[in-house]
Amino acid sequence: MAVGGAGRWFLLPGLGFLFAIDLIPLLYSGWISFYDWWLIRPRDVRFVGLANYARLGVDPEFARAVVVTTLFTTGAVLVEFLVGLALALLFAQPFRFLRPIRVLLLLPLFVVPVVGATMWRVIFHPEVGVLNYYLAALGLGRPPWLSDPTLALVSITLVDAWRTIPFMFLVMYAGLEVLPAELFEAAAVDGASAWQSFRHITVPLLTYIMLVAVLIRGMDAFREFDVIFVLTGGGPGTATQTIQILNYRAFGLGHMGEANAIGMVTLVLVAIMCFVLMRAILRPRGPRA
Amino acid sequence: MRPTRLRATLTGLALLPILAWTLFPIYWITTASFKTELALYAKPPRWLFEPILDNYARVLTNIPFFQYLKNSLVIAVGTTLGSLVLGTLAGYGFARFHFRASEAVRFLVLVTRMAPRMVLVVPYYLMMQRLGLLDTYTGLLVAYVSFALPFSIWLLIGFFVDVPLDVEEAAMIDGCSPLGVLVRIVIPIAAPGLVVAAIFAFLVSWNEFLFALILSGVEAKTLPVVIAGLNTDAGPLYGEMSAAAVMVMLPNIVMTLVLQRYLVKGLTLGAVKG
Numbered sequence: 253m254a255v256g257g258a259g260r261w262f263l264l265p266g267l268g269f270l271f272a273i274d275l276i277p278l279l280y281s282g283w284i285s286f287y288d289w290w291l292i293r294p295r296d297v298r299f300v301g302l303a304n305y306a307r308l309g310v311d312p313e314f315a316r317a318v319v320v321t322t323l324f325t326t327g328a329v330l331v332e333f334l335v336g337l338a339l340a341l342l343f344a345q346p347f348r349f350l351r352p353i354r355v356l357l358l359l360p361l362f363v364v365p366v367v368g369a370t371m372w373r374v375i376f377h378p379e380v381g382v383l384n385y386y387l388a389a390l391g392l393g394r395p396p397w398l399s400d401p402t403l404a405l406v407s408i409t410l411v412d413a414w415r416t417i418p419f420m421f422l423v424m425y426a427g428l429e430v431l432p433a434e435l436f437e438a439a440a441v442d443g444a445s446a447w448q449s450f451r452h453i454t455v456p457l458l459t460y461i462m463l464v465a466v467l468i469r470g471m472d473a474f475r476e477f478d479v480i481f482v483l484t485g486g487g488p489g490t491a492t493q494t495i496q497i498l499n500y501r502a503f504g505l506g507h508m509g510e511a512n513a514i515g516m517v518t519l520v521l522v523a524i525m526c527f528v529l530m531r532a533i534l535r536p537r538g539p540r541a
Numbered sequence: 542m543r544p545t546r547l548r549a550t551l552t553g554l555a556l557l558p559i560l561a562w563t564l565f566p567i568y569w570i571t572t573a574s575f576k577t578e579l580a581l582y583a584k585p586p587r588w589l590f591e592p593i594l595d596n597y598a599r600v601l602t603n604i605p606f607f608q609y610l611k612n613s614l615v616i617a618v619g620t621t622l623g624s625l626v627l628g629t630l631a632g633y634g635f636a637r638f639h640f641r642a643s644e645a646v647r648f649l650v651l652v653t654r655m656a657p658r659m660v661l662v663v664p665y666y667l668m669m670q671r672l673g674l675l676d677t678y679t680g681l682l683v684a685y686v687s688f689a690l691p692f693s694i695w696l697l698i699g700f701f702v703d704v705p706l707d708v709e710e711a712a713m714i715d716g717c718s719p720l721g722v723l724v725r726i727v728i729p730i731a732a733p734g735l736v737v738a739a740i741f742a743f744l745v746s747w748n749e750f751l752f753a754l755i756l757s758g759v760e761a762k763t764l765p766v767v768i769a770g771l772n773t774d775a776g777p778l779y780g781e782m783s784a785a786a787v788m789v790m791l792p793n794i795v796m797t798l799v800l801q802r803y804l805v806k807g808l809t810l811g812a813v814k815g
Contacts, residue, residue, distance in 0.1 A: 374779060
């Protein structure tokens with residue numbers, strides 16, 4: 253279209269706004285991370301160089317938070333990926349009531365995260381919760397879902413899975429929908445079993461979509477806050493204290509230098525994770541779906 | 542049994558547990574909101590009970606629920622309008638005007654969404670403090686527009702690209718300015734896309750918790766923060782908490798049902814196109 257520079261005027265307001273609102277706080281955050289800066293002492297701000305980072309490096313609580321975040325992120329993404337893929341494959345074959353069931357399965361994705369976590373807190377309640385009532389009735393005891401260190405981590409993973417399996421399902425379902433049907437027909441004519449055509453047609457063609465889904469979900473799980481905050485608040489002790497929760501606590505204590513240093517480290521970790529997955533995604537391979 | 546029958550049975554068997562797992566929490570909190578105190582804590586759990594509205598009455602009178610509702614609504618509507626205006630302009634810019642690095646810039650827009658919000662909220666808090674915007678609608682609104690915008694832009698590019706070019710060119714020849722073409726020709730054709738973008742932006746703001754928790758005090762407190770507040774007191778407030786939770790998720794459920802046709806296109810963010 254022969255409009256010349258008009259495009260600039262369409263793009264400028266939105267992009268200018270976006271980069272101002274995202275970049276300025278990030279630069280500011282990086283700057284603050286070099287200072288000993290307490291919220292209650294706004295006048296007594298001292299430059300301390302890398303001291304905030306050095307402290308994080310030797311802080312066992314921070315190391316623990318990195319481990320918890322890694323466990324939570326990998327656990328959640330793995331469960332969501334497997335269940336999402338299974339559902340997508342199930343829905344690839346038409347059946348009765350497919351559409352209404354699909355909509356129902358998507359609902360958790362749209363429930364306000366805080367509300368979703370609240371529902372599970374009610375269900376998980378060790379004494380009055382409905383889950384433990386029936387478990388006890390079956391003779392399985394009353395597991396302390398949110399107050400046992402290991403179980404608490406499992407519980408928040410399950411709730412995150414509840415919330416975002418629909419996303420994994422949707423993305424992979426959309427990927428399956430656009431796979432050429434002729435390929436499967438040809439394979440069937442050649443006598444390929446269901447497993448063979450899954451292994452040799454679906455998986456290679458779907459790899460790209462799968463990686464994109466894992467990337468998006470991985471980034472989201474890494475920075476999950478709402479669900480963990482409502483369900484356990486990082487507890488018991490530090491059992492579910494992810495980097496995000498730790499960062500929130502540092503902020504709550506008014507320790508701005510440290511809170512921003514944690515933020516900067518998070519950013520680097522996310523960037524590394526993103527880089528590794530992007531490389532896997534962009535690696536040249538066969539025809540893309 | 543014919544193989545199709547068998548397949549249907551197996552599909553049903555596989556779906557049943559996953560449907561139960563998906564829907565049970567929603568069902569349970571919804572029914573809980575209509576239960577009496579007695580029914581809430583009854584053992585065995587009550588599946589049949591006489592519904593009452595007391596919990597709703599209490600939540601509406603005991604806390605300034607309508608004030609919080611107004612806060613949530615004003616901020617969400619503002620976020621929707623802001624991100625629609627900026628998103629439409631930028632989306633159209635990307636869809637129709639190609640320049641060097643336009644692919645890269647478009648990608649950069651997406652990258653801005655990858656920074657964890659926790660990283661942004663701390664410096665953002667200090668900036669809003671300096672500007673005297675803590676606990677105001679503006680403080681939250683500006684942040685939320687920036688959350689919703691990348692998504693709106695990407696979504697709208699997809700819809701604008703589909704608008705037939707010759708219609709636009711005809712309007713240009715008739716002397717329409719580029720902005721005129723966008724407003725009079727493109728927007729009416731791509732209206733469904735704008736509706737989807739609007740609903741998503743609304744939900745981004747409606748659902749947001751972290752920024753609201755940190756930036757709002759009393760004046761601009763939004764509903765998710767209220768729900769989380771009722772939650773920490775565990776036991777005695779289950780009834781009210783459930784009632785509040787149901788009211789807060791109602792718009793989401795309604796909008797999901799409205800949106801269902803566009804969900805795949807919207808949520809996968811064009812990931813499928815590769």
